[in-house]
Amino acid sequence: MIRPLIRQRFRAAAVFRGGVKRGLWPTLVPLSALALSLTVSRPASASDAGAADPWWGRDKALHLSVSTGLAAAGYGVSSLWLDRAWQRASAGAAFSLTLGVGKELADWAGYGQPSYKDLLYDVAGTALGVTLAYLVDLATGTGSEPERAERQGLRQIRPLLRF
Secondary structure (H helix, E strand, C coil), X not given: CHHHHHHHHHHHCCCCCCHHHHHHHHHHHHHHHHHHHHHHCCCHHHHHCCCCCCCCCHHHHHHHHHHHHHHHHHHHHHCXXXXXXXXXXXXXXHHHHHHHXXXXXHHHHHHCCCCHHHHHHHHHHHHHHHHXXXXXXXXXXXXXXXXXXXXXXXXXXXXXXXX
């Protein structure tokens, strides 16, 4: 009874069985064109800075370490509100990447020297920070109540009130 209703709603929303692809293309193509144009039309000073932007340097170490710390902190703080590990990992990654991309956009706007290498180090630091936070979460056994109950095969009692 419920499955036909769900399918009917998904079909009406053009999401069921390939409808996402049709609905996504009109949005994806302009966004890709915008991203490409922003990459190609960088300021002249940024293109000159490419030679002075080594892959290994103090700046890259700062990007990696700060992104690692931000992602791990985002994972840890989000554990106060989010129950599942994948939710905490997503929150930590989103927090770190938002700040990293924001910094590079500010550099691109003229407040510094934009570098795709810095952005790659931000992504690597985010992955490292989320991974480390997840491993600490596993090692200390401080997972959420639903995860612990699921691992032990216990049934969890739902609270009467949720805040």
